Amino acid sequence: MSNPENRFSPYIGAADDLPQLTFKALVLGFLLAAIMAGANAYLGLKVGMTVSASIPAAVISMALLKFFKESNILENNIVQTAASAGESLAAGVIFTLPALILLNYWNDFPFIDTMSIAMFGGILGVLFTIPLRRALIIETDLKFPEGVATGEVLKAGTEGGKGVKMIAIAALAAGLYKLSQTGFKVFSSVLGGAKKVGDSIFGYGTDLSVALLAVGYIVGLNIAVLVFAGGLISWLFGIPIYMALADPAEVAAIIGNSAGYDAALEIWSQKIRYMGVGSMVVGGIWALISLAKPLVDGIKSSMDAIKKKNTGAGNEVLRTEKDIPINYVMYGVIALSIPIFMVFVSVIDTQHLPVSSGLYWTTMVFGTVFSLVAGFLFSSVAGYMAGLVGSSNNPISGVTIATILATSLLLLAILGSQLNFQMDTDRATAAAAAAIIVGAMVACAAAIAGDNMQDLKAGQLVGATPYKQQIMQIIGVIAAALVIAPILGLLFNAYGLGGVFPREGMDPTEMLAAPQATLMQSVAEGVFARDLEWNMIIIGCLIAVGIIIFDKILEARESEFRAPVLAVAVGIYLPLELTVPIFVGGMVAWLATRNTMRRAEREGKDPEAAATKTERNGLLFSSGLITGEALVGIILAIPFAYFESTSVLNLVPDTFGPYANWLGAMAAVGFVIWLYRVAIKR
Template identity: 50%
Template sequence: MEKPYIDSNTSLPEITVKAVLLGAALSVVLSAANAYFGLFAGLTVSASIPAAVISMALLRVFKNSNILENNLVQTAASAGESLAAGVIFTIPALVIMGYWEEFNYFETMAIAMCGGILGILFTIPLRRALIVEENLKFPEGVATAEVLKTGEEGGKAVKYLVWGSIIGGLFKLADSALNLWSGLFEKAALVGQKFYGYFSLNLSPALVAVGYIVGLNIAFLVFFGGVITWWIAMPIYIGSNGFDAVAAELVALGSFEKISDVNADNLGGALWSAKMRYLGVGAMVVGGLWALLSLAGSLGTAFKAGISAFKKGGTSMKDQIRTEMDTPMSWVIIAIGVMIVPVYLIYQSAIGDVTVSMTMTLIMVVAGFLFAAVAGYMAGLVGSSNNPISGVTIATILFASILLLTLMGTGNELAGAAGAILIGAVVCCAAAIAGDNMQDLKAGHLLGATPYKQQIMQVVGVVAGALAIPIVLNILLIGNGIGAPTPEQPEALAAPQATLMMSVAQGIFGGGLPWNIIYIGAGIAAAIIAFDQYLKSKGSNFRMPVLAVAVGLYLPFELDSSIFVGGVLAYMLTKATKPNKNIEKGNNAGLLLASGLITGEALMGILIAGLTVGVMKSGGDPNAMRIFEDTSSWPGLIIFGLIIYFIYKTVVKVSKSDE
């Protein structure tokens, strides 16, 4: 067992007024940034380390701050960031499918808050089993603890986060608001009736940052998924059917008004939207089910410990050392019961049938506890950023859709699909928070924090984030648009994960899904799982987690390729900095630059959307800031390359420095 940084007999101020206020404020900021970026890219990353660095920089202004107080600030801040992932992966589906016209504030807030708090409550009985007894890696928790231990260096390192934020924000301003260049580099070619080639690159430094953070292995697998969809499946489909037949099919599906509208430039995007992205649906369902099956044995110990803790009601705090004091189990059980009530009321208002609503609530509780345990265990194995939240949520929505169809019958397609999404939303929020919760508790375990105080601050972060997220979503809905682009909102945020969830739910209730494509996607996933098991048997360092490929299958190629660039950058820097004495400082500088790029671009995107909403409501022209109408991507591509070069040179320089 690791010896904590602060001895259990030493008591330092942890929950202070400034810690609560700063943690809540950072939770709002990071949840807003993650909401924007998740809707844009379909991926989110952990913000624990940036939150820890910001906390250290701000708390240094005050006297008598300490490492445990810093830890509680980042605990609250990262809870808001994780909650945003659970929300944007599911709830936007209700707007995209037309069930809601806007994000209803109370319902959105209540789903996010109840789901997030349930995620915290479900993991409390699992803390000791997964963190102390299993002693899993929890990579982000360990890294956060190390950053907090470095103290002075961490405070100074905030400059890299600031630089990244400024660069990311200015790039987004120049691209989206001023329209100085096109944000998409795209080339397509159609030769005769049979051959189709395509390449695109989204000029978003934030996407490169995602690839940098997740590393080459995951970035390559995401790109590999894109290659399967765009360079293999799509050309085969066009080649086997012929351009004219595919164009006629797209017209029949409503993608175009007439065949003459179809050309090489728009063929790929339309075919991907109508059919090929469903390869990702099939792969994601199989990947989610595989995640559950593969963890069945490992989760046995955790479940037994959790159920045992619930039955016993926990040990009195006075009988425990400070560093093992969890929230009393009797309080946990009461709080779970309290959280279930508003969720049931939301389900009842949406469905209007007591039996169905009670069934939905039961599914939510069982699936929420199950997937909270899965998310907590997976966070310990691979980290929060690589946690298969999408897969387990799709598995939930698939099961819920089938059960609700049995209970409600046909003729209730919209309400039934919405009901499945509402179940999935609470479960997704719970699972997202559970993984983050366990990372933070691991950091606290290493530092010598008091667990129940961390759990209180996680609730603070969830509540702050839940109060802000509906406002952010409505700003983005009006200012950018969410879902498919329209003539009025041509740069709508695609919300890839929420669209995927909607497709599964509506497909079960209303039909119309291209099941042959979904089955092929499921077959691809099965083949990848088999190959990954082969790699595992050989002890290979390179692995193929199926859900990373599934995400790539589903995303537009422009996102896959940009993420891959970031992964290549991470690999090049690993090689370049390996012999240097300050490699860890270099790694932290790169991580903070990358996190800053994501945060800066996301916050600028929200600001631009907010300004657009204000201008529209005042009767002004929302495009008044645009300097050019028709733009080339080349200026943006050059600046994009310079930003990558800047990251490379900065990380290498820091890793060689004598600081």
């Protein structure tokens, strides 16, 4: 049994009862959840990907808790549980709700509506995963990589100060680099060009973001290669082939006055990225099929828990096995259906959707019920995928696209008898907005579900009490929901989102692409306008089927390299320049691990232990890079929004552009080398 007097004991036994839900843990968890939500909102809107905040939150909270006389490892675990909930909720929100801006349905992010959608969806995610904890964590061999890593960081608590120092240095450097790029304009943010061959254009380029470099390091070479491969499918094959085969007049209409890389970007934006939609839909369906057994196991575990409670056997459950009672879960879901229904009525009112009273209320009830049903199914998918590939690689966008496509088709069937959406674009927009809200509820639930399972795995490793973590997850959701609307409004007014700008004269190169939200908007709008790029979607579906077959072959051969289809789909609908630094980051992780293990073998040391140290070094440094760039991006949004210009801090003339390209490229290479050297450091 562990010693309760050891503040950072590597394991707390079931008989030990150390403080967890303390006042300082609640306050610190609330604040970190809000901060992590803001940082990941920026990152997700910029590149369409977020990364798990559990490990940096664990390191930061451990360092802060050491300033208090009384603290322990379980208290620290509670803090990181809430903080990581903020990051995950931000992912669900920024992947969906900006689509309402892109639809011109919202002209900003209203606080009450945005907060309510985020909060209710996130709490659903916590509730839905409670009956799945035993099925996915106890009764399967899922790895939960980030949960295990977080548990190891918690157990190595005495290293917390060194970890915080590493994160702080990386964050400071990344923040200054971002300030020099976006604020001072001394360094370029992106390099790109194009080569014309016949009638086709081959676009190439790279973003100089160190946050993307860090994302690549965290996800590793396998996923980084697949994301980059998806980019090549779009840019090396998709765009040139389309331009060679399509009607020249159609191509000219799409390109307009654009040339070079911008022309390739227009082709990708209006045509090729829909292959990513098809790949995402097939990938989401495949994930559901793969999860049939865990879903059944989860339901059985829930029913067994009810039987044990009714017979009194539940009183003998160990502290480390106590969840929020399943009857509370059911009551909670039923209770949440009422405010969720009210959100639908508030956002999609009769003025925007003027149909008969019966049809209107039928639509509102459908949206509520479908949110609950799809939320449970896809929360289960997200929990399973988190165990398989981790939270950072969890394909929340894939299941959200599948949700929005299914919702849009069903709403088209429900409302199509009274409305001609091709003739009435305002009503089509309202119907598309309803589909987006369903998708937002499901995305928030699924994002929190995946994060919840990771945190519960970390808690299992250190001896935490599950129901206390689940309570803290809800607190983290509330904290993030309270800050997400003003942060999104600030970023929108400072940079613009997905081609929509709040005012004229804004710099399009500084715009936040919001790739997932743009895709959600295109899918929902395309279904009701009946001009969705079905040919491209079908091609994407076929590509996904081919990748699934390829992955099954790899599985049969017991290959270490695997090909999850949703990782490739991410690359297909991301601009090429965003996939390049992710690939470079994955290469750095692979090289650092390989060279460290070889050095350990030559010195007669344990290669696996050396690789673990390298992974942790690089992970902490990468977390700092992401945090620094994201936080500076949010801070810069304040003067940009106030002065209504992204050039307010510009220190160089327009003619400095070529020098900024060289300086930006050299600085980016410097960060690559620095990351590698930190990772292999003994």
